[in-house]
Amino acid sequence: MSRANSERSSKVPAVMWAEAFRSAGKAGSSMAAVTRSADSADCACCSCVIPRIRQNTVQCAQAAVRDGKPDSEVTVEDRVIPANGHSLGLRLYTPAAKGAGALPVAVWMHGGGFVLGGPSAEDATCRRLSARLGIAVVAPDYRLAPDYRLAPEDPYPAALDDCYAVVAWVVDEAEALGVDAAHLALGGHSAGAALATAVTLAARDRKGPRIRYVYPGYPVLDDRLESASARAVADPRLFNLHGTKAGWEMYRQGSDPRPDYAVPARAEDLGDLPPMYVMVAAVDPVRDETLEFAARLSEAGNSVEVHLAPGVPHMFDVLAPAIGASRRAVDGWITAFADGIGVSREHEGR
Numbered sequence: 001m002s003r004a005n006s007e008r009s010s011k012v013p014a015v016m017w018a019e020a021f022r023s024a025g026k027a028g029s030s031m032a033a034v035t036r037s038a039d040s041a042d043c044a045c046c047s048c049v050i051p052r053i054r055q056n057t058v059q060c061a062q063a064a065v066r067d068g069k070p071d072s073e074v075t076v077e078d079r080v081i082p083a084n085g086h087s088l089g090l091r092l093y094t095p096a097a098k099g100a101g102a103l104p105v106a107v108w109m110h111g112g113g114f115v116l117g118g119p120s121a122e123d124a125t126c127r128r129l130s131a132r133l134g135i136a137v138v139a140p141d142y143r144l145a146p147d148y149r150l151a152p153e154d155p156y157p158a159a160l161d162d163c164y165a166v167v168a169w170v171v172d173e174a175e176a177l178g179v180d181a182a183h184l185a186l187g188g189h190s191a192g193a194a195l196a197t198a199v200t201l202a203a204r205d206r207k208g209p210r211i212r213y214v215y216p217g218y219p220v221l222d223d224r225l226e227s228a229s230a231r232a233v234a235d236p237r238l239f240n241l242h243g244t245k246a247g248w249e250m251y252r253q254g255s256d257p258r259p260d261y262a263v264p265a266r267a268e269d270l271g272d273l274p275p276m277y278v279m280v281a282a283v284d285p286v287r288d289e290t291l292e293f294a295a296r297l298s299e300a301g302n303s304v305e306v307h308l309a310p311g312v313p314h315m316f317d318v319l320a321p322a323i324g325a326s327r328r329a330v331d332g333w334i335t336a337f338a339d340g341i342g343v344s345r346e347h348e349g350r
Contacts, residue, residue, distance in 0.1 A: 081166075107186050108138070219278070223257050279307050281316055283311065285314070
């Protein structure tokens with residue numbers, strides 16, 4: 001089900017986030033499938049994180065054997081559903097030791113700057129959620145920007161349409177899937193977090209699926225890139241202004257960013273949204289826009305919790321999962337996610 005991302009790798013800036021996604025895509029593996037490291041020191045400065053990112057990228061290519069396959073904790077199934085006039089792939093994770101009742105369910109949208117990746121890219125995250133919380137997780141294989149109806153001049157809103165369609169499908173098929181649509185949450189990292197936020201806005205406006213909780217992890221929310229943090233991260237080994245700009249340009253392809261849900265930070269009305277837990281990385285070009293967005297959510301009367309991880313770059317917990325900052329960050333958002341989706345205590349940590 002993974003795409004041939006290597007065919008369009010030349011279109012993406014040669015920064016570490018892209019390098020990691022290409023490695024994962026070529027191997028058909030998850031970037032974070034390897035969560036063990038001989039070097040598990042707690043130092044989270046970029047000079048220490050970057051070597052671990054490089055090491056983890058190599059290790060992930062060696063872990064392809066597990067990706068997309070069942071294990072002792074999680075059952076994994078690839079499916080194809082009709083959506084928006086085309087066939088849409090998705091991956092369904094369920095706990096191997098599930099009980100008789102309907103499961104809470106999360107729809108997880110992978111990152112990749114709108115142009116890279118697939119469910120394989122965050123296989124480990126989805127497995128962790130399903131096994132640790134005892135929930136079902138659905139990961140859409142949404143269309144990447146260059147693939148939009150074979151017309152690269154207008155890629156938006158392909159990814160949004162696909163993700164929204166999967167959320168609606170989960171609700172419509174809840175009984176057959178054995179899930180409880182009243183305990184529906186969304187999550188994602190980077191561009192996936194932006195899509196989760198956009199789907200949440202669309203569901204509110206369209207009176208669509210009722211979403212109980214949302215986790216946007218270091219979301220890419222604003223195409224204007226005018227903040228101090230957008231200019232501050234210049235290290236070519238990290239996700240930086242160049243990479244952020246390239247992702248938006250390929251996603252939007254010159255389309256007007258103001259209407260609909262292309263750029264969540266441009267939304268004027270942020271009221272009446274579900275509770276959110278927002279993860280922010282300190283050494284990240286999207287840091288300031290994310291903090292501003294979280295403040296706007298709070299000002300609009302929503303429940304929002306923010307975690308600012310010091311000294312770490314974009315996608316730090318996915319690309320360097322063994323460092324202390326990553327372990328603390330993941331524990332924090334998963335605990336909040338469990339509370340938000342309504343997981344009973346006997347399921348959590350099982």
